[in-house]
Amino acid sequence: MSTAVVLTLVMAGCNAQDPEKPPAQSPSASAPAGLGTYYNQKIDWSDCGGGFQCATADVPVDYTKPADRQLKLSLIRLPAQDPSRRIGSLFTNPGGPGGSGVEFIRSTGRAFGADLRSRFDIIGFDPRGVGKSDPVRCMDGPQLDRFFATDASPDDQSEIDKVSAESRTYADNCKAKAPDRLPYVGTLNAARDMDVLRAALGDQKMTYYGASYGTYLGSFYAEQFPQNVRALVLDGAVDPKESSTQTLVEQSKGFETALRAFVADCVKLPDCPLGTDPTAALAKIAALQKKADQKPLTNNRDSRPVTETLVTMGIALALYLKQLWPTLRQALTQAIQNGDGTFLLALADQMVEREQNGTYSNQTDANMAVNCVDKPSPPDVATYKKSVDEAAKASPHFGPFVVWGGLPCVYWPAKTKQQPKPITAKGSAPILVIGTLRDPATPYKWAQSLAAQLDSGVLLSLDGDGHTAYLQGNSCIIQATDQYLVTAKPPKDGTLCR
Known part of the structure; x- marks a missing residue:
């Protein structure tokens, strides 16, 4: 289930001398073969109300045939409040799979820490098949x-x-x-989309906060692009090897x-x-x-x-x-x-995001489509x-x-040969994994397991209840997470917040 669904119930320039910024160079200098058009695309932002800006980005449907069909990903951003000290983009995913990253930022973007809102453009996007990004629709x-x-x-x-x-x-x-979409909506492709977005938005390295399924997406990103990791927070971890x-x-x-x-x-x-x-x-x-x-x-x-x-x-x-x-x-x-x-x-x-008039978002269809193609059944x-x-x-x-x-x-009609396995992200910068001891949807043992699998994994724990930790309001978690995202320096491995 999308973290955003629950949370909503409660709730331009840069400084080249800033040591917290990644090295200045072309973010698309090392675009994979055949993908230069995507990595070098220009994202045109426009005002979409409430202080937010919206845009779309092109990605290939099939990364093995990038010149064939394209799809458009829906994006939103809350611009950095202090452009003179801007570090870059903070990409986010609220979970699901199937949660709309656009709606997540529109509803909770201002709940991120003050340092993050000041120094990052907070970015939300609907992954392929989700929300307004060529959504999978199966059931009325x-x-x-x-x-x-x-x-x-x-x-x-x-x-x-x-x-x-x-x-x-x-x-x-x-x-x-949706026969033509089902084979391509999996996490492997969504993680590749993230790297296209990173380059298209001008970021040399990836800074990311993912909750719940967003940790699975972030793990897949780190495994495929360890050299591009600046700072990744994986909050409410999913264990990829199960x-x-x-x-x-x-x-x-x-x-x-x-x-x-x-x-x-x-x-x-x-x-x-x-x-x-x-x-x-x-x-x-x-x-x-x-x-x-x-x-x-x-x-x-x-x-x-x-x-x-x-x-x-x-x-x-x-x-x-x-x-x-x-x-x-x-x-x-x-x-x-x-x-x-x-x-x-x-x-x-x-x-399940059902409105009182009997209509549903596409969360359920997208959730099923991604889960069914990610691992064999x-x-x-x-x-x-x-x-x-x-x-x-x-x-x-x-x-x-x-x-x-x-x-x-x-x-399911779209079968996968992709087998679950541990993710190590060998060579990446430190990755912060957060687990809540009594989390209902992502058991704490998964956070322990993922932090151990990752070569550079660091475990931060919350002795608490509820799903995920960062947006629950615990000051210890917020301080450790914000400091890591700003400085790229994680807290001590094994830190426990109460």
Whole structure:
């Protein structure tokens, strides 16, 4: 899920003598063969309101045939407030995959530290297939409503057949509506696009902040272009060496850890609808899920029944940000006491970027398209179910929902031979990896693993809750991150912020 979706719920010259600036030379001097036109293109910015400027940039659809088709990437920037001390561009990605980098900067660009806003152009871009960058569109609103209402915790073969049928329909729709895009939307190409943008915007080296999936994108960038790394922050790390299904299994464990943290906090409060005992509280949530499976909850937003899947999605969304825990307590109170799933449905809709009029952004389609082409999937449902069973044991509240959610990849028309492997980015400048101890969506062990894989990895940790760390407001994390991005000097490896 895109970090931007959750965060929005809460919230020209240069100095050649500046030692923090990369060496002055042509950023496109070493453009790869056949790509000079892209690396040397001029980006024409225009005002797009609120102090922001917008533009587009051309990249090849297929980097092995750069002279063939092109696509346009949508860009936004918040210009540096102190042009006389400007270091360069700070590229960003909010996660997903499928999160709009343009909307992320429009909504949260001013939440970056004062030093960063003063000395960098804060850059957002929609990766290929996302937002306004030749978006992948597979499913319309009613089709996605049906997909998300499908029982993603099937209890018997009949229900497995139903979730399999919906997953196959999803893949078939993508094959019919976006066949020429699907093979090219993967992270490998998106990382190459980033290097084109770096050069086109005049940066000799890459300075980057990536959250959640943005860490995966940043890792792929560093692996392909280690010599071009100035400073990379990878916040809420994804482990690139895990398989597609193991990634989902581990993610479900992260949600279970986060739920236990929420429950431990809730049972101490007078408005907690789960009682005073943590074990009994977890059982009450499981009972609510089972109740919604047998008879969906009602809601006063529209005619949709609030199924077990939607209940679970609503709970999961609220675990992304600790500031949403009071909302989750209220939503659970309504659901448990009155059978009213209105608040949980609203949270679920926010997770998948569904508007109240029934339309969706392309986040879900892009998320599926990128994930399915990035790593191979099991060959059939029977093999896939082994991972579901593993997740159900490790994460009883979330395991099946998380893992079955990736089933369309089994039927995906664009296959990949790209195998997951460790990323070392040998020869790069120091790379800062940030992990939050009780992160629901990117478990802390992934940050530990990625920092260890990278030859120059430095681990910064937050003893906290919620998804990613930098934009959560912790002063220790903010100070360490801002100083690193400005000076390219990381904090001490293993630093723990509280």
